[in-house]
Amino acid sequence: MLKGSKLSMRVLSLIISIFLLCGSSFAADLKCSDPYSVIKKMDSLMRGLTSYSEMEMQVVTKRWKRTVKMKSWSEGSKKSFIIITYPRKDQGVTFLRVGYDMWQYVPRIERVIKIPPSMMLQSWMGSDFTNDDLVRESSVVNDYIQKFISENNGICRFELIPKENAPVVWGKIEFYVNIEKLMPERAVYYDENGLAVRDLSYEEIRKAGDRYYPYKWVLKPLEEDKKGRKTIITVNKIEFDKKLEKDIFSIKSLKRFSR
Amino acid sequence: MIFKMAVRNIFANKLRSSLIVSLSSFCAALLVFYIGMTEGSHRKMMKDAIESYSGYIRIQYKGFSDNPDYDHLIYDTSEIIDKIKDIRGIRNYTTRFETYALLSSENNSFPAMFVAVEPEKEEYFSDIKHSVEGKFLNKDENYAVLGADLAKKLDVTEGGKPAYISTGLDYSIAADFIKIRGLFKTGFYDFDSGAVFVSKEYADNIFMSKNVSSYINILPEDIGKYKELQAKIQERLRNFKNIEVLNWREIQKELVKAVQIDSIFGYITIAIFFTVVFFVIMLFNMVAIMTRSREIGVLRAIGTSKSVVFKTLTAEGFIFGLLSIIIGGSAGAFITYYFQENPIQIGEYGEAYKELGFSFTEIPATLTPGLFMISVSFIFLLNILSVIIPAWQVNKLNPVEAIRKI
Numbered sequence: 310m311l312k313g314s315k316l317s318m319r320v321l322s323l324i325i326s327i328f329l330l331c332g333s334s335f336a337a338d339l340k341c342s343d344p345y346s347v348i349k350k351m352d353s354l355m356r357g358l359t360s361y362s363e364m365e366m367q368v369v370t371k372r373w374k375r376t377v378k379m380k381s382w383s384e385g386s387k388k389s390f391i392i393i394t395y396p397r398k399d400q401g402v403t404f405l406r407v408g409y410d411m412w413q414y415v416p417r418i419e420r421v422i423k424i425p426p427s428m429m430l431q432s433w434m435g436s437d438f439t440n441d442d443l444v445r446e447s448s449v450v451n452d453y454i455q456k457f458i459s460e461n462n463g464i465c466r467f468e469l470i471p472k473e474n475a476p477v478v479w480g481k482i483e484f485y486v487n488i489e490k491l492m493p494e495r496a497v498y499y500d501e502n503g504l505a506v507r508d509l510s511y512e513e514i515r516k517a518g519d520r521y522y523p524y525k526w527v528l529k530p531l532e533e534d535k536k537g538r539k540t541i542i543t544v545n546k547i548e549f550d551k552k553l554e555k556d557i558f559s560i561k562s563l564k565r566f567s568r
Numbered sequence: 569m570i571f572k573m574a575v576r577n578i579f580a581n582k583l584r585s586s587l588i589v590s591l592s593s594f595c596a597a598l599l600v601f602y603i604g605m606t607e608g609s610h611r612k613m614m615k616d617a618i619e620s621y622s623g624y625i626r627i628q629y630k631g632f633s634d635n636p637d638y639d640h641l642i643y644d645t646s647e648i649i650d651k652i653k654d655i656r657g658i659r660n661y662t663t664r665f666e667t668y669a670l671l672s673s674e675n676n677s678f679p680a681m682f683v684a685v686e687p688e689k690e691e692y693f694s695d696i697k698h699s700v701e702g703k704f705l706n707k708d709e710n711y712a713v714l715g716a717d718l719a720k721k722l723d724v725t726e727g728g729k730p731a732y733i734s735t736g737l738d739y740s741i742a743a744d745f746i747k748i749r750g751l752f753k754t755g756f757y758d759f760d761s762g763a764v765f766v767s768k769e770y771a772d773n774i775f776m777s778k779n780v781s782s783y784i785n786i787l788p789e790d791i792g793k794y795k796e797l798q799a800k801i802q803e804r805l806r807n808f809k810n811i812e813v814l815n816w817r818e819i820q821k822e823l824v825k826a827v828q829i830d831s832i833f834g835y836i837t838i839a840i841f842f843t844v845v846f847f848v849i850m851l852f853n854m855v856a857i858m859t860r861s862r863e864i865g866v867l868r869a870i871g872t873s874k875s876v877v878f879k880t881l882t883a884e885g886f887i888f889g890l891l892s893i894i895i896g897g898s899a900g901a902f903i904t905y906y907f908q909e910n911p912i913q914i915g916e917y918g919e920a921y922k923e924l925g926f927s928f929t930e931i932p933a934t935l936t937p938g939l940f941m942i943s944v945s946f947i948f949l950l951n952i953l954s955v956i957i958p959a960w961q962v963n964k965l966n967p968v969e970a971i972r973k974i
Contacts, residue, residue, distance in 0.1 A: 368739060371639055375739050398740045415743045418731040422672045428679050431668070435739020534635050 341465035341488055344455035348467065348484070351491045352386070352450050354520045357549030359384050367541040368436045377434055388558040389443070392566050393434075401567040406443055407558055414563035421563050430478065436540040437507065437528045441478060449484070452477050463489050490514055490521035505531050517547050570876065574883035577860075584856045588849055588951075589891045595845050596896025596947040597903065599838070601933070603943050604904035606834050608911075608934035610827045617823055618816045620695040620754060624794045626819050627652070627801065628783035630812045633819070636666065636782065638737055645781045648811065652786075652804050657797040659789040662689040663781035665771055669734035669742075671764065673722040680718055681763045682734060684771030693785050695754055696765055702726045702750025708769040712746035716753045717761035724748060732764075737776045744774055755929065842950065850954040857881060857958040864962055865970025874963045881959035882952065889951030893944040901940060907933035 339347050359382070366377045378395035391404040401416040411424040429441040453469035460466070469482040480501040485494040496509045507530050511523035526542040556562060578585045618624060627648060632640040642648060645663055653661065662685065669682040687705040691697040697704045700713050714724070724730050728748045736742040746766060753760055772778040788797045794815050802813045817824050857864075864877055911932035962970075 370739075372643075373738070396740065402741055413733065415731075415733055415741060417741075418733070418743045418745060420672060420731050422670060422677050422731075422733060424670070425677055425679060428670060432735070434741075435735055534631055534639070538639075 339488065339491070341460040341467075341486075342457050344457045344465070344467045345450075347465060347486055347488065347491070348455050348469075349450050351486055351493060354491055355493075355522070356383060356386055357520075359550055359553050361546075361548045361551060361553070362544055363546040365543045365545060366434070366436055367543070368434075369537075369539045369541070371537045375435060377436075382553055382557055384553065384558060390557050390562065390566070399434075403563045403567050404443075405558065405560065405563050411440055411443065412560060412563060414567055416567050419564075421560055437530050437535075437538060438540060448475070448477055449482070453482065455484075458483075460488070463487060464494055487514065487521075492521045492523055507531055518549055520549070522547055570879045570883050573880045574887055577880070577884055578887060581856060584852060585888070588852050588888050589895070591845065591849060591852075592888060592892030592947060592951055593896030593899065595842065595950070596892050596944055597900035598896075599842070599943045599947060600897060600900025600935075600940060601903050601907075602834075602838055603939050604900075604933040604935050605907065605931065606831065607936070607939055608908065609931045610831065611934055612930075612932055613827065614816075614820070614823065617820055620756060621693075621759070622816065622819050623693055623785040624788055624791055624816050625786035625798050625801065626783045626814045627786065627805070628812060628814065630810050632783065633814075633821075638735075638739075641665075641737075642781050642783065642811070643779070645779050645784065648784060648805065648808065651808075652801055655797070655800050655804060657789050657793065657800065658786055660689060660692045660787045662686050662693050662785050663768065664783060664785065665768055665775065665777050665780065666782040667734055667775065669732040669764070671718070671722060671730050671732050673724045673728070673730045676722050678718065678721055679762070680715075680732075681758075682732065682771075683763060683765050684768040684775070684777070685765055687767050690765075692787050696752055696759075699752040699754045700750035701752070702748075704750060705765065705767045706749075707767055709767070710744060710746050710770050711749040712764050712766045713750045713752050714748055714764050715760040715762060716751040717757075718764065719748065719751050721761070726751060734775070736774070737780060742774045842946075846950050846954060849951065850957060853885070853955045854958040854961070857955070857962050861962060861965060861970045862972075865965065865967045865972075868967035869971060878959050878963055881955050881962070885952045885955030888955075889948040892951060893948050896947065897940070897944040900943070901935060904933045904935045908935055 339350060341347065362381045364379055364381065366379065368375045368377070376395070377393060377399065379391050379393050381389060381391045383389040387408050389404075389406045393399045393402040403414045405412045405414075411429075412421055413424060414421045424440055430439050432438070433440050433443060449469060452475035453471055456468045456470065458466040458468050465486045465488050467484040467486065469484055471477045471479065471481075479498050480503060481499040483495075483497040483499070485496070486492070487494050492514050493511045494514075495511065497505050498507045498509070500506045507528060509526065509528045511526055513524040514521050515524060516522075517524075522544070524544045524547075526544075528540045528542075530538050557566075627642070629640045629642055649661065649663075652658065664686075665684040667682050668679055671678055671680050685694075685696075685705070687697075687707060690705075696713065701716075702713070703711075705711050705713060714722075719725065719728075722730055726748050729745045730748070731745050732743065734742045746764070752765075768777075768781075772780075786797070786801065788794050798813055798815045805811050805813065867877060868874070911930035913930050
């Protein structure tokens with residue numbers, strides 16, 4: 310019985326390995342001329358089926374620097390959960406996103422508050438990211454028409470134009486993807502008037518288990534009055550496709566995890 | 569001599585004269601009233617906007633009007649106040665800190681403008697204190713006054729304790745409970761449905777905003793001399809490179825522009841009306857003068873010069889104009905004065921204005937000597953102009969030809 314179980318484990322490992330090999334060879338087959346498949350694959354690799362990460366966000370303004378540390382769990386593109394672990398003042402603040410809805414729990418007032426749609430464009434934790442960025446992360450695949458522009462040294466340059474009636478705030482996104490690692494290198498966001506308003510670069514791309522991952526994200530607003538501002542996210546730890554705690558993506562968890 | 573002839577001519581054709589005088593008087597009365605009402609409503613709109621919240625003079629960080637974020641706040645408020653507080657002409661000054669917060673009751677959450685004020689000074693700078701039902705703010709407690717419509721949306725009443733979440737100046741989460749001390753109803757939709765006021769001293773602890781303000785409001789001793797005071801403050805703060813001093817016209821740029829556009833359209837409408845009136849009066853004069861061609865021909869034949877004829881006819885216009893502005897101008901001034909003292913109540917139409925951000929329950933008229941003089945001078949000029957063309961036409965006729973005319 311034991312032998313049988315060991316054998317079946319080996320068979321299972323072999324199947325998984327073959328599957329992963331197939332997967333990576335599939336990735337290697339992707340070409341810049343097929344922007345939709347490239348971006349879809351890149352997006353799914355960035356997220357995994359599930360993910361757990363520990364990161365540090367540094368907000369740099371003209372006046373000062375601020376560091377926020379957090380832990381984050383996600384499942385696909387629809388669900389995510391974040392808990393702030395540093396600074397002490399914000400420790401225990403939790404965020405839950407399910408689909409397009411977002412809730413926040415603040416221990417000081419012991420209340421779960423749903424973020425209304427009118428506040429989705431507000432800054433998230435004082436950073437240059439907005440609440441909307443957290444909620445609509447998946448839109449690069451579904452809400453935009455991807456167009457191949459050029460390829461240079463293995464970096465594909467795509468132009469993402471919003472689909473008609475898509476609920477997005479950008480007029481255009483210029484997206485650069487490393488075709489070998491299937492990871493984003495840079496995204497330049499344009500407003501409806503065609504002006505570049507922010508530049509997000511993905512740095513320190515290195516292996517994270519079976520895939521590559523950018524361990525440093527740098528977001529710089531390009532508006533004149535926001536010169537000198539930037540938000541740097543450094544990923545200290547990331548794990549993909551691990552089993553997550555049951556019910557983590559529930560409103561009850563906001564309070565439970567806050568403790 | 570010329571004047572006597574003009575008077576005789578006027579009395580010789582009583583029907584024509586009374587028609588011209590009636591029409592011109594009506595126009596004079598209408599113009600005085602129209603300008604009085606337009607000016608009155610615009611002044612009320614401006615005064616309401618200035619005195620209900622925004623103020624006459626404001627000191628702020630450059631660019632704050634376009635980007636009212638934490639990078640555009642005044643971080644050395646006391647230093648600026650020390651520089652300006654002894655300037656003559658300043659009646660009072662106050663600091664405000666404005667941000668946004670998400671207000672949350674047991675059942676609902678709504679974003680609102682979160683304004684921290686100096687409670688003891690706020691009554692000089694806004695109508696909020698006078699619009700509160702209940703009590704106003706204390707200096708340092710977590711008391712708040714809420715817009716009545718916002719309270720309704722949140723489903724809270726006086727004594728309630730909603731929570732709020734916002735961002736502190738260090739970008740940490742600023743959150744607390746506030747105790748509702750009173751509800752206000754200013755008539756301004758934006759305030760009543762989306763603003764909460766707390767004391768600055770309390771907010772300074774939560775938002776870490778000590779010595780920080782969104783702007784400093786200045787109340788001039790003489791509001792008519794706001795520009796002189798603005799210049800004095802600018803001069804005193806010349807070393808503060810990133811600070812600007814704005815007057816109410818610069819603060820309320822959009823409203824000033826809207827009023828100007830409204831005035832332009834109003835004056836275009838009234839100009840079209842008066843062009844029609846001008847042609848009607850001119851036609852009256854034309855008919856009246858042309859029917860007197862024979863009489864004018866005789867005058868010319870016995871040696872009266874063209875210039876005397878022209879002057880006589882122009883004198884008629886002068887008299888008509890004078891009578892019109894005396895009768896019409898007085899009537900218009902009386903009506904305007906009446907509506908200045910008893911403003912027109914617009915009742916439920918005011919609700920529509922509130923949706924647009926204006927508090928309107930009544931429209932007063934305004935009568936100023938300057939505006940009155942402009943209106944009546946215009947009517948007077950119209951009367952003179954309306955006889956010049958017919959007089960010039962009749963003077964072109966040969967005396968013999970003119971005598972033959974019926």
